Amino acid sequence: MEPQKADQLAAPQAVGNAGAVAEEKVADVIDGKAIAAQLRKEIGQGVESLKAETGKVPGLAVVLVGSRKDSQTYVRSKKKACVEVGIKSFDADLPEDVSEDELLKIVTDFNANPEVHGILIQLPLPSHINEQRILSAVSVEKDVDGFHPVNVGTLAMQQRDPLFVACTPAGCIELLQRTGVQIAGKYAVVLGRSKTVGMPAALLLQKLNATVTVVHSRTPNPAEHTRRADIVIAAIGKAEFVKADWLKPGAVVIDVGINAVDDPSDKRGYRLVGDVDYKEARKVAGAITPVPGGVGPMTIAVLLQNTLKSAKRTLQASSSS
Numbered sequence: 001m002e003p004q005k006a007d008q009l010a011a012p013q014a015v016g017n018a019g020a021v022a023e024e025k026v027a028d029v030i031d032g033k034a035i036a037a038q039l040r041k042e043i044g045q046g047v048e049s050l051k052a053e054t055g056k057v058p059g060l061a062v063v064l065v066g067s068r069k070d071s072q073t074y075v076r077s078k079k080k081a082c083v084e085v086g087i088k089s090f091d092a093d094l095p096e097d098v099s100e101d102e103l104l105k106i107v108t109d110f111n112a113n114p115e116v117h118g119i120l121i122q123l124p125l126p127s128h129i130n131e132q133r134i135l136s137a138v139s140v141e142k143d144v145d146g147f148h149p150v151n152v153g154t155l156a157m158q159q160r161d162p163l164f165v166a167c168t169p170a171g172c173i174e175l176l177q178r179t180g181v182q183i184a185g186k187y188a189v190v191l192g193r194s195k196t197v198g199m200p201a202a203l204l205l206q207k208l209n210a211t212v213t214v215v216h217s218r219t220p221n222p223a224e225h226t227r228r229a230d231i232v233i234a235a236i237g238k239a240e241f242v243k244a245d246w247l248k249p250g251a252v253v254i255d256v257g258i259n260a261v262d263d264p265s266d267k268r269g270y271r272l273v274g275d276v277d278y279k280e281a282r283k284v285a286g287a288i289t290p291v292p293g294g295v296g297p298m299t300i301a302v303l304l305q306n307t308l309k310s311a312k313r314t315l316q317a318s319s320s321s
């Protein structure tokens with residue numbers, strides 16, 4: 001087979017900026033912000049045609065419990081993105097001390113509402129609530145976050161496909177595919193095994209025929225594993241933990257981490273950095289996602305994509321019957 005774009009991406013480029021060493025090589029930057037904007041444009045068009053065909057628009061319910069600042073920020077970005085593409089959003093903003101049964105009732109009401117095609121429960125939930133009980137209560141057919149056990153289970157099976165895949169890992173794959181990175185036959189290392197990112201990312205890569213190693217907090221010598229990888233997905237939640245010497249020259253690096261580090265020179269007093277030491281890693285990697293502007297915007301775009309997919313499934317099935 002012809003060498004694919006992954007190899008082209010791996011081809012180091014000379015930098016021309018003043019002050020840099022003339023021969024220094026730098027990785028391509030995978031522009032998640034631009035790729036997410038393109039994806040939202042496609043989703044907007046999809047919403048328009050669905051509306052023309054059925055007279056209806058997709059609906060997304062976003063359930064927020066408590067007043068965590070970061071959760072409020074994400075929920076706001078999701079609502080804004082819904083408006084941009086023509087998806088109707090339904091909100092449930094609940095107090096921190098809401099009971100599990102009250103929350104369950106909200107979820108079952110959204111399950112029964114025909115205008116709602118997707119339900120997102122913003123995580124984390126307060127500790128008095130049994131997260132698994134709530135996530136399992138979301139109808140599999142409206143589980144646009146891909147956290148329902150049936151959607152996770154079918155993701156793990158070779159002969160089955162889930163209705164929805166978790167947005168962040170799906171966003172990582174979308175970034176790889178839209179940058180022309182070949183996945184099949186490549187060796188991938190996923191750092192982290194959380195149910196929201198690491199675990200589904202590893203399952204997805206495996207489904208797409210990569211050979212996958214999962215590195216977690218109990219893995220001895222994480223660098224040794226990572227250095228073998230053609231594709232690295234870092235999702236551990238530790239600022240700049242992955243160093244340049246963990247990477248194979250030319251590797252494609254997807255940095256999922258979003259970590260706030262104190263920065264007195266920033267007007268907010270902090271700045272966001274990834275799980276990868278970006279500045280140094282750029283000298284070794286073939287391509288890399290920045291933070292912010294990498295995976296984050298893709299997560300939201302895939303959420304909209306999943307909601308459109310869900311609406312098409314129900315609306316087109318019912319209009320043709």
Ligand SMILES: NC(=O)C1=CN([C@@H]2O[C@H](COP(=O)(O)OP(=O)(O)OC[C@H]3O[C@@H](n4cnc5c(N)ncnc54)[C@H](OP(=O)(O)O)[C@@H]3O)[C@@H](O)[C@H]2O)C=CC1
Nearest residue numbers: 168192193194197216217235236237256257258295296299
């Ligand atoms: N861009 C986006 O859209 C999103 C970004 N994020 C960000 O991604 C990061 C990860 O999130 P999430 O998966 O939810 O985090 P979790 O805390 O749920 O999971 C972290 C994972 O990393 C592993 N880990 C922790 N420390 C180490 C270590 N020193 N070496 C190797 N593995 C380690 C843990 O291992 P173990 O299982 O053994 O404990 C765990 O599996 C965070 O920075 C988060 O903010 C999250 C969601 C969306």
Ligand SMILES: Nc1nc(=O)c2c([nH]1)NC[C@@H]1CN(c3ccc(C(=O)N[C@@H](CCC(=O)O)C(=O)O)cc3)C=[N+]21
Nearest residue numbers: 074120121122123124145167292293294295296297299
């Ligand atoms: N049920 C559920 N589903 C989620 O998908 C989910 C969740 N709960 N809980 C929290 C995490 C986190 N998350 C992000 C979404 C967008 C950005 C994002 O757009 N970030 C911008 C920067 C934002 C900024 O500057 O603050 C960027 O990376 O460019 C980040 C993180 C979704 N999550």
